[in-house]
Each structure stands twice: as C-alpha cells, then as structure tokens.
Amino acid sequence: MFFKTLLCDLLNIEYPLIQGAMAWIAGGNLAAAVSQAGGLGVIGASGAEPAWIKQEIEQVRKLTGKPFGVNLMLAAPGIEKVIELIIQEKVPVVTTGGGNPGPYMERLKAAGIKVIPVVASVALARRLSRLGADAVIAEGTESGGHVGEMTTMCLVPMVVDAVDVPVIAAGGIADGRGFMAALALGAQGVQMGTRFICAEECNVHPAYQQRVIKAKDRDTVICGQSTGHPVRAIRNQFTREYLKSEKMGAGQEELERLGQGRYPAAAVEGRIDEGSVLAGQICGLVNQVQPAAGIVADIISDACQVKNILGGIECQE
Amino acid sequence: MNVFEELKKIIVEIKDIPEDEIQLEAKFAEDLEADSLDIVEMLMLLEEKFDIQIPEEEAAKLKTVKNVVDYVEAKLQ
Structure with a gap:
C-alpha cells in the first residue's frame, strides 16, 4: 500500500495523514503508533509542563525512529520554556494552535523544525506562509475543541488558492471518503483528531x-x-x-x-x-476503538478505493 | 495618503460598521468587536496598502486605532 502527496516529501512520512493533537490525551504512545504506521503522530502539549512533554518525546523516540510532531498551544502560560525544550530536543515538526506563531517562527525554523500552524482564515494562512510556515492546517468549524467559523468545505479551497505551501485539511474528516474529498479540494494531506480519540493507544478514559x-x-x-x-x-x-x-x-x-x-x-x-x-x-462516523495502526491502514486503503470509484465516473472535458 | 482615513476604510471593509463609529481612541477588541482573525486581516490589508511590513512583535502591540495610525505614520517617515 502506498499513498503519496507533496506533504509526504515535506515531512518525510509515508502517508499524508496527521493525527490531531488532542490536549492531555494525545501522548507519546499514540504519536509513536501513528508515526510507526506511516502517518505523523503528534503529542498534544497544550498547556502541559515541559517535564511531561519531555517525557512523552522520549517515549515516542523509544517506540519509533520515524518523524513525529508536538502541538503547541501558543496562548498557554510558560510557552517560552516549551519552545526552548522543543528546540533542544530537535522535534521534527511543530503544529501550533491558540494564537499566532509568528513571534516564534524564526527560532523554530532556525533549529530546522518544520512549523505547521492551524489556521481558520485565509488572511492568517497568507500571513503565516509569508513568515515561513512550511505548511498550514486549514481547520473547519466541524472539528472538536476550539473552533473557527468557516467550514472545511469552504475554507480549504480558499486557503489552497491563497498560499504556495501545502495545505492540510482538518475538521470533519474521519474516513477515506473525507480524506479524498479534502484532496479534491486541493489539500495535500489531512489531519484527523476525533477518530484517533478512539485509538487504543490514546491516553483517554474508556468512558x-x-x-x-x-x-x-x-x-x-x-x-x-x-x-x-x-x-x-x-x-x-x-x-x-x-x-x-x-x-x-x-x-x-x-x-x-x-x-x-x-x-x-x-x-x-x-x-x-x-x-x-x-x-x-464527525464523531457520528466513529464506531469502534481500534489500534492507531488499524485506523491509519483503514483510512489509506479506503481512500484508494474511493479514488478507484471516482475514476469510474464517466466524464470528459 | 491619510493613514487614519485609509485605516477606517479597511476596518469598514472587514467589520462592516459605519465609518463614523470608528474613533481614533477605539480599541479593536472592546469597541470594534474585532477578533484576532479580523486583526490579521487588517494587518495584511495595511501592509498591501502602504507597502510596508509589520513584524509580529510590533503587531502584537497594536491595540487601538491610534496605535496603528501612529505606527504606520512612523513607518512611512
């Protein structure tokens, strides 16, 4: 099985699938499982203490040699110390939410870290790509947790038209159909959070x-x-x-x-x-707890099937 | 170009509020109900209009209409 877009080359991953970094519950075990399965696992460091983040980074490195990311909540107090840790640990990828990563962009980039901010508007996408963002995550209001106003369907193609860097679609995607729909909108990859809540490795209460x-x-x-x-x-x-x-x-x-x-x-x-x-x-579409590797494999194999189905549609230019 | 007049036009475009409600002392968040995304949009339009670049650390300090007018005027000197 393989599935390649520009995002795979940028992040050195097999499949253009990023695991959304749910605060508190997306720890090293989940991130490692997703990365090991070919996607990009991300530690949800939102507001966490540097000591916890360091421990989770070490856990990922113990379980996989593949690239992974850390998500930073920029509005969190003590963010300076977390940025220092990320640089010191040479984390391959940082995704950001809850603020504008502009002030930290230069330092992270200088350390060779790929910076991928979450954006909820075209103007912010343009501004951050100009400041050096390696890609942007265009997240629609369908997503869980903090949300913007635009839907994924409307936001993604507008951001794709506005920036030169790869766009990752997020919000409302939990299976191969949504994955392919996002690529049809011009995205080079997808981020999914809700589906990974129901990964076995997710550090969340079973209830x-x-x-x-x-x-x-x-x-x-x-x-x-x-x-x-x-x-x-x-x-x-x-x-x-x-x-x-x-x-x-x-x-x-x-x-x-x-x-x-x-x-x-x-x-x-x-x-x-x-x-x-x-x-x-999209929680209505999530119907089982399964290993993260199973989720990644299901998404990619379903996406391949969707591509075949679309290929069967009769049309001509 | 009069910076205040141009800024007013930009704010009208983004927030759709009557131009005469935009006072020099107005605070973006409290008085003009501008959220962080509105402010980013304003910065981008300002940069295009005046052909300037507003660095992030400066942008973070711009809380009122007057802050922006003063900043842009200084930048254009």
Missing part, C-alpha cells in the same frame, strides 16, 4: 471513547460563543448548563469558572456527564 462512539450526527454543540473562544463538545449535562448560563447573559468570569477543569474531568476521570467531551461533528 470518553464510548461516548464518542455512541454519538450521532447532531450530538455536538458549540459552547462559549460569547467568550470569543468557542469550543465544540458532545452535548451533555455540562453543555446544557453552560449554554443556559450563556443564554441568560452570564459574564466572562462566570463562564470561565463554569468551564474550569471540565475537559480533564471527562478525558481523565471519565465523568462524561459533568465533564466537557470535546469531539468533532
């Missing part, structure tokens, strides 16, 4: 995985629209309470207090009613 599996098409909601930092999660007792407060005009502080610690409550402790079960809209 969380079962909730993702149980979820249907209309089961996610966006909380925190009024805070300017909207987040997509599976609807539950917590999201109902939160949205009710939001509707009644609760202030920033109250909403912040309400949301405090809810994600680890669900992801680590498995409290899926009171916690925040972050997942993308």
Whole structure:
C-alpha cells in the first residue's frame, strides 16, 4: 500500500495523514503508533509542563525512529520554556494552535523544525506562509475543541488558492471518503483528531471513547460563543448548563469558572456527564476503538478505493 | 495618503460598521468587536496598502486605532 502527496516529501512520512493533537490525551504512545504506521503522530502539549512533554518525546523516540510532531498551544502560560525544550530536543515538526506563531517562527525554523500552524482564515494562512510556515492546517468549524467559523468545505479551497505551501485539511474528516474529498479540494494531506480519540493507544478514559462512539450526527454543540473562544463538545449535562448560563447573559468570569477543569474531568476521570467531551461533528462516523495502526491502514486503503470509484465516473472535458 | 482615513476604510471593509463609529481612541477588541482573525486581516490589508511590513512583535502591540495610525505614520517617515 502506498499513498503519496507533496506533504509526504515535506515531512518525510509515508502517508499524508496527521493525527490531531488532542490536549492531555494525545501522548507519546499514540504519536509513536501513528508515526510507526506511516502517518505523523503528534503529542498534544497544550498547556502541559515541559517535564511531561519531555517525557512523552522520549517515549515516542523509544517506540519509533520515524518523524513525529508536538502541538503547541501558543496562548498557554510558560510557552517560552516549551519552545526552548522543543528546540533542544530537535522535534521534527511543530503544529501550533491558540494564537499566532509568528513571534516564534524564526527560532523554530532556525533549529530546522518544520512549523505547521492551524489556521481558520485565509488572511492568517497568507500571513503565516509569508513568515515561513512550511505548511498550514486549514481547520473547519466541524472539528472538536476550539473552533473557527468557516467550514472545511469552504475554507480549504480558499486557503489552497491563497498560499504556495501545502495545505492540510482538518475538521470533519474521519474516513477515506473525507480524506479524498479534502484532496479534491486541493489539500495535500489531512489531519484527523476525533477518530484517533478512539485509538487504543490514546491516553483517554474508556468512558470518553464510548461516548464518542455512541454519538450521532447532531450530538455536538458549540459552547462559549460569547467568550470569543468557542469550543465544540458532545452535548451533555455540562453543555446544557453552560449554554443556559450563556443564554441568560452570564459574564466572562462566570463562564470561565463554569468551564474550569471540565475537559480533564471527562478525558481523565471519565465523568462524561459533568465533564466537557470535546469531539468533532464527525464523531457520528466513529464506531469502534481500534489500534492507531488499524485506523491509519483503514483510512489509506479506503481512500484508494474511493479514488478507484471516482475514476469510474464517466466524464470528459 | 491619510493613514487614519485609509485605516477606517479597511476596518469598514472587514467589520462592516459605519465609518463614523470608528474613533481614533477605539480599541479593536472592546469597541470594534474585532477578533484576532479580523486583526490579521487588517494587518495584511495595511501592509498591501502602504507597502510596508509589520513584524509580529510590533503587531502584537497594536491595540487601538491610534496605535496603528501612529505606527504606520512612523513607518512611512
């Protein structure tokens, strides 16, 4: 089996498939399994302590010699120390979210690290590619966790037209059909998070995985629209309470207090009613827990089948 | 080119608010409801309009309309 795009050459990976870096739960084991299977595994370092990140990087290196990445949440406090660690450890790839990586771009690039920011608009994609981003992840509002407003379907082709670097599509993709659809939009690769929540190697509570599996098409909601930092999660007792407060005009502080610690409550402790079960809209398509290598192989082999089906469509220019 | 006038046009284009509501003292986030993506868009349009480059560390300091006007005017000197 092989599947090659420009992104594979850029990152020195076999398949143009990046594992979304879910905070707290995408650790070294998951990243190593995805990379070993031919994709790019990414450690979700969002807001984590440098010591934890270092330990997870060492874990990846123990399990695979293949390239991997670390995702940085730029708005997190202590980001300077994390950047130093990333440079010192010569991490092959950094993906960034939660802010503008512009101020760190030069240092990371100088250290030979590939920098791939997540973007939710054409202007940001253009700005970051001009500043030296090696590729950009155009992430639509279908994704889980922090979201923008544009859908993947609309954002990806516009970003593709606006920048010269490879574009990776994210948000709403969990199988070979979505994967090929993204390539049809002009993307050179795909990032998937929600499907990898249900990887065996994902360091998440089993109850969380079962909730993702149980979820249907209309089961996610966006909380925190009024805070300017909207987040997509599976609807539950917590999201109902939160949205009710939001509707009644609760202030920033109250909403912040309400949301405090809810994600680890669900992801680590498995409290899926009171916690925040972050997942993308595509969760309705995820129906089993399987090894990360199985997920990668399924996606790529399904994508090859989709390509054959599309090849059978009769048309002529 | 009058920097304030040009900046107003750009903000109108991005945020679709009446030009006379854009005061020199206006803060982007609080008064003009501009989010981080709006600000990036504004920077890109400003750079094209005035043929300048606004480095990231400078961009991060631009919180009000006046900040931008002062910055661009200094840059054009």
